[in-house]
Amino acid sequence: MNRKVWGIILAAGNSRRMGKAKLLLPYKGKSIIRHVVEQSLTSKLAGITVVVxxxxxxxxxxxxxxxVDKVMLNEKAGQGMSTSIQTGLLSVPANVSAVMMLLGDMPLITSLEINKVIEDYCKQTTFPCIVQSSYKNQNGHPVLFDRNLFSELYKVTGDEGGRSIIKTYKHLVYYSYMEKEMASDIDTQLDYEKLLREERG
Structure with a gap:
């Protein structure tokens, strides 16, 4: 079944561990956030909101x-990722079936991973559901939440993001198995240096 999935790119973090605006750092001639945005745009997402x-x-x-359909300012960014999720949800049209959470600091994410999660969601017959990407028992982003769980997303606080919902409703989680290791997020200077080393081969 064809269902509309809206992407929310979470890009409002304070980069405390990095000490500078990590999403603006260059990678392959573009900023880290631009890589995530462009891969999202070439995917099967019905629309995209970026929360900054x-x-x-x-x-x-x-x-x-x-x-990009909407760029939203999270005036409560200092209160954690949950506020970015909730800010992004405000932009989601009523005819959308689910939202996919994408991290703005994952420059190696591709439209293939995004589309795999969407395709697995469209195969589901039991609702509500959560579809989370997984590789060799390591679960991560992107992760998708069915519309029936939006009310739960509005309840999360601090930096917990969707983790608490996944834990509470683990019986609703379907794992979307990836063929390659999932893209790592860039949290520290060491993470960024590793990314650049891999780029150079």
Whole structure:
């Protein structure tokens, strides 16, 4: 069955561990956030919202590319990832069946992983459900939440994001198995240096 899935790119973190605006760091001639946005745009997502930190004005510019439906400022970014999720949900149209959460600091994510999660969601017959990407028993992003769980997403607090919902409703989780290791997020300077080393081969 064809169901509309909306992407929410979470890009409002304060980069505390990095010490600078990590999403603006260059990778292969583009910013990290631009890689995530462009891969999302080439996927089967019905629409895309990018949630950014108003304290980093350049992020809004980097995210505002043709095809992105909405760039939203999270005025409560300092209160954790949950506020970015809830800010993004406000932009989701009523005819959308589910949302997919994508992290803005995963420059190696591709439209293939995004589409795999969407395709597995469209095969589901039991609702509500959660579809989470997985590789060799390591579960991560992207992760999709059916519309019937939106009310639960509005209840999360702090930096827990969707983890608490996945834990509470683990019986509703379907794992979307990936053929390759999932893209790592870039949290520290060491993570970024590793990314650049891999780029150089």
């Amino acid at each position: 930190n108003p304290g980093i004005p350049e992020l809004k510019t980097e995210a505002s590319v043709p095809g």
